[in-house]
Amino acid sequence: MEVEEQQASRWEGYVDWRNRPALRGCHGGMLAASFVLGVEILENLAYLANASNLVLYLSDYMHLSPSKSANNVTNFMGTAFLLALLGGFLSDAFFTTYHIYLISALIQLLGLILLTIQAHLPGLKPPTCGPSMPPCQEVDGSKAAILFLGLYLVALGVGGIKGSLPPHGAEQFDDTSPQGRKQRSTFFNYFVFCLSCGGLIAVTFVVWLEDNKGWEWGFGVATISIFLSIPIFLAGSPFYRNKIPCGSPLTTIFKVMIAAATSTCVSTSSSNAIVNLATSPSSPTQLNKEAEQETTKEKDQAANFTPTRSLKFLNRAAINKPVHGALECTVDEVEEVKIVLEILPIFACTIMLNCCLAQLSTFSVHQAATMNTKLGSLKVPPASLPIFPVVFIMILAPVYDHFIIPFFRRVTKSEMGITHLQRIGIGLVLSILAMGVAALVEIKRKRVATESELLDSQQPLPISFFWIAFQYLFLGSADLFTLAGLLEFFFTEAPTSMRSLATSLSWASLAMGYYLSSVIVSLVNNVTDGSGHKPWLAGGNINHYHLERFYWLMCALSGLNFLHYLFWAVRYKYRSTRTS
Numbered sequence: 001m002e003v004e005e006q007q008a009s010r011w012e013g014y015v016d017w018r019n020r021p022a023l024r025g026c027h028g029g030m031l032a033a034s035f036v037l038g039v040e041i042l043e044n045l046a047y048l049a050n051a052s053n054l055v056l057y058l059s060d061y062m063h064l065s066p067s068k069s070a071n072n073v074t075n076f077m078g079t080a081f082l083l084a085l086l087g088g089f090l091s092d093a094f095f096t097t098y099h100i101y102l103i104s105a106l107i108q109l110l111g112l113i114l115l116t117i118q119a120h121l122p123g124l125k126p127p128t129c130g131p132s133m134p135p136c137q138e139v140d141g142s143k144a145a146i147l148f149l150g151l152y153l154v155a156l157g158v159g160g161i162k163g164s165l166p167p168h169g170a171e172q173f174d175d176t177s178p179q180g181r182k183q184r185s186t187f188f189n190y191f192v193f194c195l196s197c198g199g200l201i202a203v204t205f206v207v208w209l210e211d212n213k214g215w216e217w218g219f220g221v222a223t224i225s226i227f228l229s230i231p232i233f234l235a236g237s238p239f240y241r242n243k244i245p246c247g248s249p250l251t252t253i254f255k256v257m258i259a260a261a262t263s264t265c266v267s268t269s270s271s272n273a274i275v276n277l278a279t280s281p282s283s284p285t286q287l288n289k290e291a292e293q294e295t296t297k298e299k300d301q302a303a304n305f306t307p308t309r310s311l312k313f314l315n316r317a318a319i320n321k322p323v324h325g326a327l328e329c330t331v332d333e334v335e336e337v338k339i340v341l342e343i344l345p346i347f348a349c350t351i352m353l354n355c356c357l358a359q360l361s362t363f364s365v366h367q368a369a370t371m372n373t374k375l376g377s378l379k380v381p382p383a384s385l386p387i388f389p390v391v392f393i394m395i396l397a398p399v400y401d402h403f404i405i406p407f408f409r410r411v412t413k414s415e416m417g418i419t420h421l422q423r424i425g426i427g428l429v430l431s432i433l434a435m436g437v438a439a440l441v442e443i444k445r446k447r448v449a450t451e452s453e454l455l456d457s458q459q460p461l462p463i464s465f466f467w468i469a470f471q472y473l474f475l476g477s478a479d480l481f482t483l484a485g486l487l488e489f490f491f492t493e494a495p496t497s498m499r500s501l502a503t504s505l506s507w508a509s510l511a512m513g514y515y516l517s518s519v520i521v522s523l524v525n526n527v528t529d530g531s532g533h534k535p536w537l538a539g540g541n542i543n544h545y546h547l548e549r550f551y552w553l554m555c556a557l558s559g560l561n562f563l564h565y566l567f568w569a570v571r572y573k574y575r576s577t578r579t580s
Helices: 002-008 030-051 054-060 066-082 084-093 097-120 141-170 178-212 215-235 249-262 268-279 289-304 312-319 331-349 351-361 363-369 387-412 420-451 466-493 496-528 547-569
Strands: 010-015 021-023 461-464
Touching (some): 030 054, 030 066, 030 097, 030 141, 030 178, 030 215, 054 066, 066 084, 066 141, 066 363, 066 496, 084 097, 084 249, 084 496, 097 141, 097 215, 141 178, 141 466, 141 496, 178 215, 178 387, 178 466, 249 312, 249 496, 312 331, 331 351, 331 496, 331 547, 351 420, 351 466, 351 496, 351 547, 363 420, 363 466, 363 547, 387 466, 420 461, 420 466, 461 466, 496 547
Antiparallel strands (some): 010 021
């Protein structure tokens, strides 16, 4: 009896940090997840402190042009988020999310130490330049090697953390109970809230240090932050439940795809015969022993085969005889791969939104740098502009979780209230509005520069940087709805064996958005260069850019992307509503 009770109290498929079976009441729950939330504040502080201001560091201290600085920032941030897929894959396949976080934090710490040393020592940076000094020289040689080695060690660490930390927190909740699912939804909302808390400190205090005390202080604070996150994460070890790795999820995906493509085709009449065999008695007297065994096998296969109707071509992987025994697939494996394939279009539709978000770290910062950033006697650093969306998210996230969602749960009589896809859709609409607002604000900024005869000047324009805040607010709101919705959507819809990898798609979408931004900037410059016209986004002075045209283009592309999203969203069936 005692053994039975102990078995019932175990979390099947989960272990504690010492690799012993995790127990109900001892492991998991909101207490365990709260350590993850605390770590997220420090982790995002370390990341965003540098990412939000990096474009100015590269242009002012490493002497890269504005467009090169913007592309290097988007490439760095894109790589960091794309590497989240590696972190998620390793968490599902070979390690736990617990171990991947610790390894990744140490790698990021090493990269930040390298960047701090470079920022502190003048000999590791290009020579200072200016009007009465020698011409500026771009960073090159060993100095460039140190810079990019440090940056991409940070990117590798950030990727591993992003790929392991959110699923680690979400794993602490019981999938089988409505209360556990509600707590998990609350966790994702507060994960975005804590992400914003770290961002708030980064874009105010740390950015001020970078602009007024030196970049070694900014990198130093980020280094201390990620260092402190490690013992805080370890403090929660006795309370965590860690999902046992299930082997490579990619193996299952490739096996089903190959089996469906290469398995022996079964005709309609053969399939009907299998079903008839499963439902009507056979005549053993008319069959020899070998045929009777084959009939029994076909009966079992037909009785157990209940695939869904979506992506029918994959059903062949389970019903047909594979060309090799290693390609034998179960119905569960086929259905898991179907779910993965069906969430990919949703993932693809969010890339354009993240391409819009990339502008907050690049051209928007350059715009603000040309404007009046004084707030009374205080001069606000341009890289602190993300404070507007960050504060808005910090206000909206608790309101959304405690008031909006409960209200819609009562109205719709559903557990979710507002569905994940509805949240993502709201974010996409807000991104369209944000790009339209950004274009209008840039038109006004350029008009002020022309009327003030300051187009070729480095002096601040007589226009407040608060005008830029409007596009930040819209994009910040879009980020809240989309990121929280995506994280929960991918985690809940994905098969258990692929949850970390699927959740990482949220960050991979950010990566693809940053890469797409670089591609669009390059394409725009190539297409608009020639016939006596300057490229829209080239030159050393942003006042000569046609940034408003670029923003209108982004607005139009975002509108087309939303229509594309609607096409897939209205056809998607949630896992809980799928029928055989």
